[in-house]
Amino acid sequence: MSRRGLLIVLSGPSGCGKGTVVxxxxxxxxxVCVSVSCTTRAPREGEREGVHYFYKSREQFADMIRDxxxxxxxxxxxxxxxxxxxxxxxxxxDGMHVILEIDxxxxxxxxRLCPDAVSxxxxxxxxxxxxxxxxxxxxxxxxxxxQRMDAAVWELSQADTYHxxxxxxxxxxxxxxxxxxxDREQIY
Ligand code: 5GP
Numbered sequence: 001m002s003r004r005g006l007l008i009v010l011s012g013p014s015g016c017g018k019g020t021v022v023x024x025x026x027x028x029x030x031x032v033c034v035s036v037s038c039t040t041r042a043p044r045e046g047e048r049e050g051v052h053y054f055y056k057s058r059e060q061f062a063d064m065i066r067d068x069x070x071x072x073x074x075x076x077x078x079x080x081x082x083x084x085x086x087x088x089x090x091x092x093x094d095g096m097h098v099i100l101e102i103d104x105x106x107x108x109x110x111x112r113l114c115p116d117a118v119s120x121x122x123x124x125x126x127x128x129x130x131x132x133x134x135x136x137x138x139x140x141x142x143x144x145x146x147q148r149m150d151a152a153v154w155e156l157s158q159a160d161t162y163h164x165x166x167x168x169x170x171x172x173x174x175x176x177x178x179x180x181x182x183d184r185e186q187i188y
Contacts, residue, residue, distance in 0.1 A: 005031070005097040006185055007088070007114055009162070010178075011107040012122030013152030014077075015134040017168045018101050021122065024175045025099070032182070034099045035088050038064065041079035044139045054084075072113065074105040077147050081106065097182060104155045107162070118185045120178060121162035125169040127152070 012018050022034050038054045040061050049055055056064070061080050064070060073082030083100055091098045100110060110117050124130040130152055134145050159165050164181055168174045 003095055005092045005095050006182065007092060007117040008097055008099045009107045009110050009117050009119040010099055010101050010122060011104050013130060013155045014148045015130050016122050016124045018122055020171065021168065021174055021178065022099055022101055024171065025178060028175060028179060032097045032099060033091055034101060035083055037081050037083055039079055039081045072106045072109040074103055076103045077144065077151060104158045119162040120164045120166060120181060121159040123159060123165055123167045125167060
């Protein structure tokens with residue numbers, strides 16, 4: 001039987017580049033997969049059901065909470081996000097390392113529930129860079145960008161509750177650092 005995979009929590013403020021980093025990690029290694037969360041937020045242009053998220057109504061999400069289908073869930077900027085429990089458990093049992101790309105509340109919940117989880121906080125090079133990325137993405141209204149900046153300030157203050165902090169300045173360096181963390185942690 002293969003050994004159990006690592007549960008890897010990856011957090012960082014919206015716009016810090018988590019999605020791009022995870023995409024690179026998935027291409028770089030075949031022992032890593034990413035959990036696809038459920039959300040009540042509407043799909044952004046170009047996002048696909050089952051690839052970026054499973055899009056749920058608030059009622060469907062509430063039913064899943066009731067059925068205990070989430071490893072964790074949280075409200076973020078007025079929408080709900082949750083990690084499907086069964087899928088993650090199956091992959092870990094198969095020996096795959098599972099990345100959870102989740103917000104800080106969710107990350108801290110996972111650290112409490114799963115003490116073996118490895119947590120990585122991705123930092124933007126600066127708050128100005130973060131704002132520029134959020135505005136440049138052009139997928140959210142000015143009000144939502146402001147909400148996300150407010151959330152980011154609190155999230156950044158929580159970075160040291162994670163095992164590792166990685167500054168996402170140069171993408172290749174960031175991916176190499178996270179690769180090294182996975183290799184080091186899987187030895188234990
Ligand atoms: P976005 O709307 O930008 O896709 O995601 C907003 C925030 O929710 C991001 O910080 C993202 O990492 C987080 N998020 C995505 N999926 C989950 C989840 O399943 N649980 C939690 N707690 N946060 C999530």
